[in-house]
Amino acid sequence: MVLNNFIVFEGIDGSGTSTQINILAERLPEKIYKTAEPTSNEIGKFLRKMLGGEMKMDEKTNAFLFAADRCQHLYGEGGIIDQINNGKIVISDRYFFSSMAYQSASCGEELPALLNSTFPLPQLLFYFVINPEISLARVDARNEKKEIYEKIDIQKKIAALYEKVISQYEADKSSGMKVVRIDASKSIKEIAAVINKEIDSIISK
Numbered sequence: 001m002v003l004n005n006f007i008v009f010e011g012i013d014g015s016g017t018s019t020q021i022n023i024l025a026e027r028l029p030e031k032i033y034k035t036a037e038p039t040s041n042e043i044g045k046f047l048r049k050m051l052g053g054e055m056k057m058d059e060k061t062n063a064f065l066f067a068a069d070r071c072q073h074l075y076g077e078g079g080i081i082d083q084i085n086n087g088k089i090v091i092s093d094r095y096f097f098s099s100m101a102y103q104s105a106s107c108g109e110e111l112p113a114l115l116n117s118t119f120p121l122p123q124l125l126f127y128f129v130i131n132p133e134i135s136l137a138r139v140d141a142r143n144e145k146k147e148i149y150e151k152i153d154i155q156k157k158i159a160a161l162y163e164k165v166i167s168q169y170e171a172d173k174s175s176g177m178k179v180v181r182i183d184a185s186k187s188i189k190e191i192a193a194v195i196n197k198e199i200d201s202i203i204s205k
Contacts, residue, residue, distance in 0.1 A: 011128030
């Protein structure tokens with residue numbers, strides 16, 4: 001099932017998804033509701049502590065927690081479904097495709113696939129493609145504490161899993177979801193132009 005007016009941005013760390021979502025939200029503040037995973041709810045806060053290395057969880061536990069956070073994100077009060085019903089176009093920085101890449105890299109592909117199998121697809125998926133070495137150089141330039149997955153060997157594995165997952169959805173013409181690949185090595189302005197064209201097409205309908 002495709003959820004109309006739901007748009008997802010995906011890519012490895014440092015690929016530029018957050019930057020483009022902020023630009024889009026500033027351009028269309030009345031139409032866009034921006035959100036992210038992990039969320040700001042209590043499950044999401046716990047996950048961010050885990051990502052920051054403040055606590056260590058079994059990777060299978062992480063897969064369950066990300067799915068629980070996502071379920072609340074979708075169906076909870078004030079969540080994605082509510083925002084769409086209120087006339088907003090919801091833009092999410094990450095969705096279950098992240099779990100299919102990040103959690104699959106650590107606990108295998110079977111569990112994340114099972115836990116996320118019932119969630120609806122977005123109407124539009126922007127997939128940011130970039131060399132992990134370039135994206136991690138961007139992360140390093142932030143001079144911030146790195147998350148547990150922000151290591152080159154892990155990011156290369158995650159990038160390969162992303163490619164596998166996204167390619168499968170691209171090949172499935174019956175899914176109803178449009179996938180737009182973004183060359184994340186291009187300038188912020190060039191990327192924004194591609195995104196704006198796609199978003200304006202949705203709005204015009």
